[in-house]
Amino acid sequence: MKTVTKALIGIGGLAAVWGGAGYTLIRKSYDSIFSRTTLSKHTANRYFREYTERYPGRYTRRPVRFPSGELMLQGYLYGERKDRGLIIFSHGICSGHESYMGGILNMAERGYLVLGFDNTGCCESPGDTSIGLQQGPRDLAAAMDFVDADPELSALPRFLFGHSWGGYSVCSVLGMGRHADGVVSISGFSEPVDVTEEMGEDIVGPVARTMKPLIRLENKRLFGEDAGISAVDGINSTDTPVLIMHGAKDYYVRCNGAGIINQKQRITNPNAEFLSLDYSEGRNDHLSIFLSEEAKRYRDRLDERLKIPEKEYHVKESWELPEEVQEEYYRDVDKDISAGVNTELFDTVDAFYQKILAGK
Numbered sequence: 411m412k413t414v415t416k417a418l419i420g421i422g423g424l425a426a427v428w429g430g431a432g433y434t435l436i437r438k439s440y441d442s443i444f445s446r447t448t449l450s451k452h453t454a455n456r457y458f459r460e461y462t463e464r465y466p467g468r469y470t471r472r473p474v475r476f477p478s479g480e481l482m483l484q485g486y487l488y489g490e491r492k493d494r495g496l497i498i499f500s501h502g503i504c505s506g507h508e509s510y511m512g513g514i515l516n517m518a519e520r521g522y523l524v525l526g527f528d529n530t531g532c533c534e535s536p537g538d539t540s541i542g543l544q545q546g547p548r549d550l551a552a553a554m555d556f557v558d559a560d561p562e563l564s565a566l567p568r569f570l571f572g573h574s575w576g577g578y579s580v581c582s583v584l585g586m587g588r589h590a591d592g593v594v595s596i597s598g599f600s601e602p603v604d605v606t607e608e609m610g611e612d613i614v615g616p617v618a619r620t621m622k623p624l625i626r627l628e629n630k631r632l633f634g635e636d637a638g639i640s641a642v643d644g645i646n647s648t649d650t651p652v653l654i655m656h657g658a659k660d661y662y663v664r665c666n667g668a669g670i671i672n673q674k675q676r677i678t679n680p681n682a683e684f685l686s687l688d689y690s691e692g693r694n695d696h697l698s699i700f701l702s703e704e705a706k707r708y709r710d711r712l713d714e715r716l717k718i719p720e721k722e723y724h725v726k727e728s729w730e731l732p733e734e735v736q737e738e739y740y741r742d743v744d745k746d747i748s749a750g751v752n753t754e755l756f757d758t759v760d761a762f763y764q765k766i767l768a769g770k
Contacts, residue, residue, distance in 0.1 A: 436624050443609070444540045447504055447532040450729050452736040454709055454748035457508045458486075461515060464746075469515055474525070476556035478549045484534040485527025485553065489518030494763065495567030495591070498557065499526045500550050500576030502597075503540070506533030510573065512751040513700060520760055523566065527553055529575075543602035544633040546579035547586060547644075554588045567591045569763050572598065574663060574696065578605075578641050581652065581670060585644035592766040593652045594759050595670060596687075597663050597696055600641040602629060604668040642673050651681040653762045655699075655755075658688040662696035683762075689752065705750030712748070715739060 449457065461469050471486040485507075497517055501507045507514065507526035518524050529549045531537030550570075557563045570593045572580035577598020584590065599605040603625050629637040645652050656663075656671040663669050671684055688694040691703045698706055716728045719735050728736065 436621060436628055440542065440628065441539070443503070444531065444542055446538060447506065447540065449506055449508060449533055452729070452740040454705075454712060454740070454743055454745070455509060456511060456745045456749035458511055460745065461511065469518070474527075474556070476527075476552055478530060478552035481530055481536050483527055483530065483536075483549060483552065485525055488514055488524040488526060489522065491518075491521045492523040492566055494521040494760075495523070495569055495767065496557065496563055497522045497524045497569045497571050497763075498550070498553055498590075499524055500546065500570070500572035500579045501526075501529065501532070502574030502576055503543075506535075508533065510700070512749050513756060516751050516753065516756045517571075517759070520756075522569075522763075523563075525553060525557070525563075542629065542632050543575060543578065543606070544629065544636050544639050546575045547582040547639050548636065550576075550579045550583045551586050551588050554583065554590075567767060569766075570594070571759065572596070573700075574598065577663075577670065578602070581641035581654075582639045582644040584650060584652075585639070585647040590650055592763055593650060594655070594762060595641070595652065596655045596699070597657060597660055598641055598654070598670045599663050599668040600670045600673050601668065602639070605663060608664055608668050641670050642676050645670075645677055645679045645682055649679060649681050651683075651762070651766050652679060653683045653685065653759075655685045655687055655758070657696060657699045658686045658694045659692075660694070660696045685758070687755070689754065693752065699755060700752055702750030702752055705748055708744070708747045708750075712739075712743065 458469070458471065469488070470490055471488045474485045474487060475482045476485065499507055499510065499514060501510060506528040514524050514526050528535040529540055530545050531540035557568065568590050570580035570590045573596045577595040578600070580593050581595050581598060584593065603622060606625050607622055626637070654670050656665045656669050658665060660669065665686070666672055671686065674684055687699045689699065691706050693699055693701055693703070693706050701709065716739055719731055719739065720726065720728065723731055723735070725731055
């Protein structure tokens with residue numbers, strides 16, 4: 411009996427140590443992943459200011475602000491035409507809506523009014539951190555409430571469009587009592603705990619799988635009743651047309667793992683569609699699906715050049731390089747090429763929305 415008691419005490423002690431160490435690891439990971447995000451100064455992307463400098467008078471936007479919890483988020487309405495409706499865009503993690511400026515302006519030029527905004531703790535919006543993945547649907551719900559309160563905006567057909575974190579948000583928000591006429595989700599995941607586990611495996615290996623209960627506890631601590639917000643549940647809560655797209659070789663949000671596209675058998679919404687993206691020149695991962703063929707080839711050459719200073723400075727990513735090194739390597743980037751948009755992707759999005767409008 412004493413032996414059994416000692417064994418149980420020992421197991422309990424090990425569990426406590428594991429739990430404490432595991433929670434410390436999770437807390438540090440959250441602090442790192444969801445730390446405040448700012449736009450990279452040196453990038454192959456083109457931001458709105460650069461578009462207006464390159465094409466004077468061609469693009470317009472007006473600022474808007476709206477509350478999400480205790481904070482006032484910053485957003486912009488892009489375009490002057492609105493004959494095709496309103497698109498509310500939700501961005502990915504470690505970025506802001508301006509990281510997708512080429513696509514936003516492409517849709518604005520097609521006749522949509524586009525509301526792009528920065529989530530809590532991201533870019534122009536306040537917040538010391540972005541808190542966690544469930545904050546995305548919360549912020550999107552706040553943007554939709556802002557639209558509901560505006561007589562002009564609320565009268566327009568309403569579409570949602572999101573990538574990665576935003577791809578999760580645009581589906582999840584449907585289960586939070588918010589209405590949309592159509593939803594496009596690109597590279598989205600269904601469950602925050604699953605994608606967090608996948609990212610953890612990339613960092614610490616299979617031991618991350620043992621952390622799932624602690625991840626759930628931390629999500630519960632941060633988000634309370636919203637901790638279980640699920641993209642699949644949101645899709646299934648309505649018959650809203652939803653287009654789920656995912657890069658065929660996306661290993662960041664794995665298309666055969668946490669990706670919504672891998673949950674097809676769980677989705678009961680009769681108006682859900684699924685499309686695997688595999689464009690030419692290897693444009694089939696998490697980010698390259700947004701690029702034109704020429705932009706992808708150009709960026710590949712730039713990445714090869716950057717490997718030299720990355721190796722010299724022992725860093726994994728270009729933004730970790732010293733400022734002066736980044737300045738040198740990005741100084742002569744031709745953004746007419748590097749910011750080239752995959753118009754085929756946005757043709758698909760446009761056609762999906764137009765099919766919905768035709769059926770109204």
